[in-house]
Amino acid sequence: MDPEIRKHRPKGTEIKKIGNGYYVCKISSVWDKEKKKVRKVSGACIGKITLEDGFIPNEAYSKELAKERVLNDENNRRIYEYGATELMESVSKDILQKLRVAFPTEFRRIYTLAILEAIEPDYKCEIKNTYDSSYYSKKYPGIALSKNTLTKFFNDLGRWDDKMFAYMESCVANSSNILLDSTSISNFSVDNPFTEYGFSYKGKKYPSFKMLAVFDADTNFPVYCSIHSGNIIDSKILDEISFGTTLKDTIVIADRGFSKYANLDYFDEVGINYVMPLNSNNRFIKPIMKSGKLTNPSCDSIYVEDTFYYIMKEKIKDRYFYYYFSKKLAYDHENRMRKNIEDTPIDDEDIQKEVDKISDLGYVTLVSNMDMDSKTAFLLYKKRWNIEIAFNTFKNKMNFNATYATSKETTRAISFIRFVAWQIYYCLANKVTELKVQGKLNEQWNPEKVLRLASKVSICTLHNEKITTKLTLKEEAVLNLFGIQTLPIPK
Numbered sequence: 001m002d003p004e005i006r007k008h009r010p011k012g013t014e015i016k017k018i019g020n021g022y023y024v025c026k027i028s029s030v031w032d033k034e035k036k037k038v039r040k041v042s043g044a045c046i047g048k049i050t051l052e053d054g055f056i057p058n059e060a061y062s063k064e065l066a067k068e069r070v071l072n073d074e075n076n077r078r079i080y081e082y083g084a085t086e087l088m089e090s091v092s093k094d095i096l097q098k099l100r101v102a103f104p105t106e107f108r109r110i111y112t113l114a115i116l117e118a119i120e121p122d123y124k125c126e127i128k129n130t131y132d133s134s135y136y137s138k139k140y141p142g143i144a145l146s147k148n149t150l151t152k153f154f155n156d157l158g159r160w161d162d163k164m165f166a167y168m169e170s171c172v173a174n175s176s177n178i179l180l181d182s183t184s185i186s187n188f189s190v191d192n193p194f195t196e197y198g199f200s201y202k203g204k205k206y207p208s209f210k211m212l213a214v215f216d217a218d219t220n221f222p223v224y225c226s227i228h229s230g231n232i233i234d235s236k237i238l239d240e241i242s243f244g245t246t247l248k249d250t251i252v253i254a255d256r257g258f259s260k261y262a263n264l265d266y267f268d269e270v271g272i273n274y275v276m277p278l279n280s281n282n283r284f285i286k287p288i289m290k291s292g293k294l295t296n297p298s299c300d301s302i303y304v305e306d307t308f309y310y311i312m313k314e315k316i317k318d319r320y321f322y323y324y325f326s327k328k329l330a331y332d333h334e335n336r337m338r339k340n341i342e343d344t345p346i347d348d349e350d351i352q353k354e355v356d357k358i359s360d361l362g363y364v365t366l367v368s369n370m371d372m373d374s375k376t377a378f379l380l381y382k383k384r385w386n387i388e389i390a391f392n393t394f395k396n397k398m399n400f401n402a403t404y405a406t407s408k409e410t411t412r413a414i415s416f417i418r419f420v421a422w423q424i425y426y427c428l429a430n431k432v433t434e435l436k437v438q439g440k441l442n443e444q445w446n447p448e449k450v451l452r453l454a455s456k457v458s459i460c461t462l463h464n465e466k467i468t469t470k471l472t473l474k475e476e477a478v479l480n481l482f483g484i485q486t487l488p489i490p491k
Contacts, residue, residue, distance in 0.1 A: 008054040014042065015049065022049045048135040069151050080135040083457025083470060083484060084119045085452070089136075090483040091427040095420065102167035103160075109153065112136065114142050114420035120452070121421065136457050140410055157416065158409025162417050168224040169421075172250075177217035177380065180254035181387045182234050183207040183394075185415075191406040196230035210416065211236050213391070217253055218381045220390050221426050225419045251275060251370070253384050259367065261441055268318065275380045278365040284321050284364045288312065292364070304382070309364075311374040322366040322377045330362025337361070357434045394422050435481055445478070456481060457486065 005022050009015050014027045026043030036093060046061035072161040080112045082439050083124050089096075092115075099107040116130050128145040131137050144153075157164075172178065187195045194209035210232055214224035226380050228237055234257030252267065259276040269275050278284065299310040366377050373453040405411040435441035449456065457469045457479070471479070476486050 002051070004051055005049050008049045010046075010055060013046065017148055023047070024049060024055065042464060045460060048480050062323055069225050070164070078133070079086050080138065081133055081455070081457045081458040082135040082459035083454035083479065085136040086132050086457075087426065087454040087479070087482055088115045088424050088482045092424040095423055095427065098167055098170050101170065101419070106153075108140060109143050110417065110420065112140065112155070113145070113417045117418055117421035118424045119455070120336060121418075132449050151410075154304065154410045155411035156414035158407070158411070160344075161412075164255060164412070168218070171221075171223035171295075172214065175216040175218075175223055175250055177251045177253060177383065177389050178223065179215040179384045180212070180252055181215075181384065181391070182210050182212045182228075183391045184230060187230070187405065189406045189410075192411060193408050194227060194411055196232075196236070210237065211393075211431050213387075213388060215387060216255070217251075217380075219426075219430060220386050221430065222390065222394075222419065222422050223410050224417065251380065253380055255387075262317070264367065264369075273370050275370070275377055276364055277381060278367055280361075280363055280365075282365055284316070288323055289363065290344055294323055302378065304375070304378060305378055309378070311378075313374055315371075316344045318369065320330065320371055320377075322368070322374050324364040324366075324374070324378060326362050326364075329364070332360040333390070381394075393425070394418075414457045429462070431482065440481055442479070450478070450482070454482075454484060 001022075002018070005015065012027060013024045016023050016025060017373060023045050024047050025045050027273065028041045028043060029038045029043055030039075032039040043166065044060075047055060047057040047060065049055050095114075096111050097109065099111050103110055112131065115129065115136070116127055116134075120130055126147075127150070128147070131145050133142065137143070146152075147313055186206055189195060189207075192209070195207045196209070197207055208230040210228040210230065212224075212226045213222055215222055226237075237258070243401075248271070252272055254274070254276050256277045256279055259278055264274065264276070281298045293309050295298060295311070299312065301308050301312055307326055307328050308325045309329075314321050314323075364378075366381055368377060370377075373412055405414050425447065428450065432441065432445060432447050432450060436443065436445070452474055454472075456475075457471070458467060459468050461467075479486060
């Protein structure tokens with residue numbers, strides 16, 4: 001028999017020449033009791049061999065091979081992370097839809113990166129390993145996340161300013177009131193063009209870049225972000241961006257760092273409403289401080305959250321100025337000032353300057369292009385106090401405080417991915433709040449605790465059936481509220 005034919009013989013078979021063809025049959029062996037030796041037994045034909053194509057299985061044997069491959073796949077399958085990715089996907093479907101519109105060809109990769117970042121926020125982790133070990137890679141296979149692939153992708157994404165802006169614009173569109181603030185993000189790459197020594201904390205400066213963030217004032221949901229050099233001051237950031245008509249019919253609520261008059265003029269020009277505080281020693285409040293009008297017991301007043309404020313309001317040209325004074329606020333400010341003087345070594349001249357400021361404590365000045373009562377203006381401004389909580393979540397709980405990006409494009413891309421991850425996390429937070437309000441979830445639950453519970457759930461296949469980690473009935477009931485199915489999972 002031709003050796004070229006013989007070399008294609010599958011293991012456990014024999015070749016029979018019938019006519020001009022070579023046919024392959026299964027063989028087995030049995031013990032012959034009479035002859036007391038092993039006897040070969042020929043089985044069914046499973047295919048044929050040709051010099052051109054080698055072994056060609058017939059239809060019956062092809063089906064048998066397919067069944068064996070499926071069985072081997074199921075038996076060799078690893079245990080995959082399941083609960084955390086399912087949780088984040090279930091609460092953030094609106095984000096996926098917005099990404100699909102803005103990034104028609106790359107929405108799934110951006111969404112996957114953001115989900116994995118929201119679950120395991122570590123800029124040094126190997127994101128592909130996280131993806132491969134998750135059931136998400138079986139649900140949505142083929143997403144390219146290797147190191148080299150992501151390097152090119154981040155460079156491309158960082159150049160898609162129009163697409164990133166279109167996505168964030170769709171998020172801003174549903175907000176009636178927005179909060180505006182910035183934060184510094186540590187960056188230890190000296191090659192990054194955004195990196196500057198601009199962040200000072202207790203006299204120390206760190207290489208960083210600035211991130212401008214915009215939030216929905218009613219939900220604290222992040223709707224916009226942009227990246228700027230670390231040494232830029234807040235009042236100049238708005239010079240580098242243009243919201244255009246995006247913020248029309250909304251109220252911008254920002255910190256005093258953004259209240260330079262060029263910014264107010266810009267908002268007036270494009271028809272954007274705003275409420276912003278001025279510096280405590282602004283030229284409008286000085287005459288009122290000297291006159292003592294705002295500290296006179298006969299002055300109008302409001303009561304907000306256990307604090308009593310004297311109030312005044314005046315119109316200067318086309319803007320309205322709202323003045324507030326609180327003895328409690330002055331007392332709190334003075335205590336903080338005295339503590340800072342005690343904790344920070346400074347000379348006598350600087351101490352005297354700090355002491356001279358005490359008489360200016362307790363005053364708040366708001367400026368707006370809207371005519372409203374003083375309490376409404378103050379309550380609008382008070383909403384921005386929640387921004388610090390949001391930034392704390394972004395930089396500490398989600399560990400997004402640092403990046404080693406070395407180019408503008410990569411910095412923009414990574415920051416955008418983390419921004420979407422931030423949004424996904426807030427979707428979870430808002431869902432937890434919603435379930436608490438409905439009485440379906442008790443007060444002990446928070447987003448971190450729900451995510452930890454979901455992270456306990458893995459999935460594998462046993463005897464052709466998908467099974468998940470066994471939880472208590474109470475734990476299963478909690479996850480069911482978020483749309484996560486546990487044992488059994490339908491095929």
